[in-house]
Amino acid sequence: MDEQVLRAMARWPQVPAVFGWLRLDRRGRWLLVDRGRADFDEARDGAGSPITNPGIVDFIARNYGADEAGRWYWQNGPQRVYVDLESAPLVLRVLDAAGQPALVTHTGQAIARVDAGWIGPSGEVLLATDAGPAVVHDLDLALLALAQDGDAIVLSLGERRLRLAPTASPPRALGFVARPRPPAG
DSSP, X not given: OOHHHHHHHHHOTTOOOEEEEEEEXXXXXXXXXXXXXXXXXXXXXXXXXXXOOHHHHHHHHHTEEEOTTSBEEEEETTEEEEEEESSOSEEEEEEEETTEEEEEETTSOBOOOEEEEEEOTTSOEXXXXXXXXXXXXXXXXXXXXXXXXXXXXXXEETTEEEEEEEOSOHHHHHTOBSSOOOOOO
8 A cells, every 4th residue: 555545544544435436347447436426327427437547547556455344445545435346356367478377457466376266147257366356357368278177167277277166146256345335324
């Protein structure tokens, strides 16, 4: 986390968290949902508008994490901004490192370990990694070694073969909250 964010948190420890205005889509794009705008229409504007400023995108990535309840957030100075997740908290890109696929999160963190995997309800590949719950970017699926083995799909990562079980509920399978909401009361 950025030093300036840590200082702001120490200076203003009681800033209330916000919910419902930041989304992460299936391809790792941050989206602003401006519910405070006068002409806001949930049906038209509820998906959000892409955040494209590289400095802001990098700032969010450096200050993105999860709380003990599995809710992912961006620590924006003293304020915690909980993120609505379209698919998973992390989106993985597949890079080719000397003929060996390497996985990197949309926030730039290299994945060192994959512990388990699933096939989601839309055919997405979901992985439990050392960085957290993740989905493989759909445009990178062809770069992975996926094979049919009887009734199962198997992912080969180097010497490791990982059976991908089907799941109808990625948040439950991977232990994260897709749509965090403020506490009641």
